[in-house]
């Protein structure tokens with residue numbers, strides 16, 4: 001039979017299908033952070049259960065951690081408690097934790113690939129919706145709730161419903177200045193935030209093959225904003241080259257054994273998907289979101305749409321309320337929208353490649369008057385690499401703040417946040433109301449677009465910049 | 467999880483519909499790192515005055531309802547955000563049974579994971595149960611899950627439907643994890659195969 005990659009991974013991880021119960025799927029890797037795990041550990045204690053496979057877990061602290069003055073105690077008592085409890089839980093259960101002082105610390109979905117902890121064909125979970133990131137390696141990776149975190153710790157399994165499969169094909173090559181982030185946003189713009197509901201998306205096509213591993217992570221990261229359970233990309237030479245030599249990657253003879261398995265994973269010729277969506281890469285311009293949902297997005301050369309331009313009542317209403325929240329009027333050119341804040345970072349766009357691209361744009365510019373621009377590396381590794389390449393100096397000379405790693409303004413839980421009415425060009429993944437601070441307004445863009453906006457004080461078409 | 471036993475208990479009445487999870491457990495309590503102790507915050511905004519004292523107007527603060535294990539409420543209980551803290555708070559407060567005409571889906575499922583029996587009744591049945599409690603506050607109902615029966619002194623007893631699989635789990639006190647662990651042999655066998663196929667994943 002011709003199987004999709006998702007079906008192959010599903011079949012090979014099916015532990016039992018029992019009457020009246022959802023199928024039990026085996027979990028190879030369990031990623032953890034401080035915010036969604038504490039109650040799961042307490043649940044284990046209350047029921048006298050143990051972590052079944054401590055070595056399957058890698059933990060970090062990222063969501064509520066400060067991105068400056070790291071040497072000081074954390075000021076927010078709740079954040080401090082979460083970090084302390086995480087450290088205790090990991091110690092009590094013998095888990096591998098990259099705590100705040102660890103040189104490997106950073107955002108979970110950035111540090112995990114850096115150490116080669118996720119491999120093709122694995123089932124990977126984390127109490128975090130952006131777990132989809134690891135689909136870039138051809139692993140079935142998805143977010144779970146806190147009670148499921150407990151479930152996986154205790155049993156190494158999860159009751160799961162099988163998803164439908166969707167093939168998203170990006171044909172041809174991407175124009176210069178368009179990035180993985182723009183592909184991600186363009187797909188969501190096309191299929192909507194519910195378009196992928198019930199599906200696991202496999203991304204394919206020439207433009208996907210061309211992406212670097214970092215770019216593939218950016219793309220899979222936002223599968224969740226397209227409503228999908230997970231995103232997947234078939235492993236290839238780039239995947240193997242990225243993994244080889246990393247701490248948790250197979251070594252020596254095991255490498256060949258692993259490769260043989262990995263090479264069996266890509267979807268078979270003629271495998272049937274439940275849905276197919278195709279986009280021409282050539283049509284994907286640099287994207288800017290204008291609303292309060294990632295599907296409210298348009299090419300940078302476009303204008304803010306008017307509610308009447310939507311053919312369905314729900315979308316008209318959504319547009320109206322988004323425009324009111326965002327303080328925008330229809331038909332304003334995207335490039336005429338002024339900004340107050342710029343954030344480069346997050347598990348979507350906080351990798352070394354993102355800072356390289358942004359630094360190239362920022363080089364020799366100055367952050368426009370009245371604008372705060374912060375660059376928050378996704379991990380200490382990214383930070384150190386960037387510093388070795390002198391990128392930090394470029395940002396600092398251009399008037400940016402160069403921070404320590406963390407989720408930071410992606411969800412504004414650590415004190416880095418917008419004030420009411422402030423408008424931000426952000427490389428993160430969600431532009432929901434209040435996501436970056438109460439009353440804050442978020443526009444999702446790629447790192448290059450963010451850097452250009454910082455210099456200009458408004459959005460600019462990166463294709464005509466400089 | 468405690469096995470669910472046949473019991474007789476005070477039935478507390480909250481004649482309110484569309485009670486959402488934000489009212490069950492307001493969001494300021496979600497930042498806690500504990501899982502237990504949410505009962506102290508159940509219905510917080512209704513239950514307490516601004517100065518933290520008990521609000522005597524709130525139903526559950528009536529002395530006649532103290533110690534109730536059965537909660538009788540209006541339609542569509544548990545709607546809104548899917549937070550698991552809602553059933554945690556209800557169970558931690560001491561309720562193990564809810565009687566209503568309807569529940570939000572996720573909340574309904576979460577009840578079973580926390581040893582709570584959510585019973586569905588018709589509108590007429592609910593009305594007569596409410597009338598019986600109103601006429602005799604502190605009245606005790608018997609809930610017999612085994613026989614799917616509620617018995618009341620006023621004769622408003624009824625039988626109810628429940629998924630047999632879920633019923634079994636409540637009776638035996640099996641939570642989701644316990645259910646999965648019933649298959650522990652299969653999990654171990656899977657892991658043996660896994661170790662052979664991917665030995666490098668098991669190197670500590």
Ligand code: SF4
Nearest residue numbers: 130346347407410411
């Ligand atoms: S960077 Fe943002 S999306 Fe990623 S894990 Fe942190 S909060 Fe979640």
